Amino acid sequence: MAKVLVVTSGKGGVGKTTSTAALGAALAQTGQNVVVVDFDVGLRNLDLVMGAERRVVFDLINVIQGDAKLSQALIRDKRIETLSILPASQTRDKDALTAEGVASVMAQLREKFDWVICDSPAGIERGAQLAMHHADHAIVVTNPEVSSVRDSDRIIGMLDSTTKKAQDGGKIEKHLLLTRYDPARAARGEMLRIEDVLEILSIPLLGIIPESEEVLRASNLGAPVTLSSPDSPPARAYAEAARRLEGEKLEVTVPVERKGLLARLFKGKS
């Protein structure tokens, strides 16, 4: 039975697409069948971050409208055999995303894959609601920044009220993924602490992704960061988050400030 995951956030630009690509690749690397689905109709980007932008022929809307079969729209990743992407449409009317159409596509994907990871558009509009509707598990991507935390709170409220799981009387599993965390600034009291964000939002932590140049480099190259530089701190953090998704009990690594030897010596003396 496939597990359907939605990667969501209230505020835009917090790293949903990056996280979808990185987690999707990390899960697929363990041999599981993974599909990443772009729900951001009108502003598609997942194909670009995954480096599949020139291979898109049919998209989610084509499948929903019956212009293409699901198998025609799925793009197999060139690096990992068990990873596929279902791209979003850029040009079509986003109202073409119907609730029935989405339900039918999700049912088909559930049969084909072990993991269905949906990259949601930001916000609380219809597109975001459709993306989260069929999910069993939600990853709320948040930056340690006031507007991002506030909007995440609203998204958590929505997950608990409008998803199919919630309407059927169940409870959707929710996890927080804290991205762009800068340990040096947090240590100086310039950035919300992890404990504060967790206390305010009160959902369990899936991982902390440190702020890193590698994330931009990866998207420049069109490769999930877990593939382009697997030893970098963000890639390691994503890989650990993926293992937690698979049920492994793994202590969350809190990124620490990486100081030069000199700085450390000086700190030791003062």
Add this chain to the structure above:
Amino acid sequence: MSLFGSFFGRNNKTSAPVARDRLQILLAHERTGNGNESDLLNKLQAEILEVIKRHIAVDQDKVQVKLDRGNSVSMLEIDIEVPQQMRPSGQP
């Protein structure tokens, strides 16, 4: 100077605790507001009408209270229709 500098300087720099406190207050407010919004509006409408009625005779149905909750700004809109020949009740 160095003592004062470090003492006050540090206080200026630690903006994160301020962020935490602001968020906690804001979210506590927003979370309670979401559940019984219509109740709040009904109460507001009744009380506003009561105050207005002390001075002007207005129809119960001619008062509209609306709350637009946006992402960053919420707007409370109160629409009261006053009959043309009405005068403030205190004057002759």
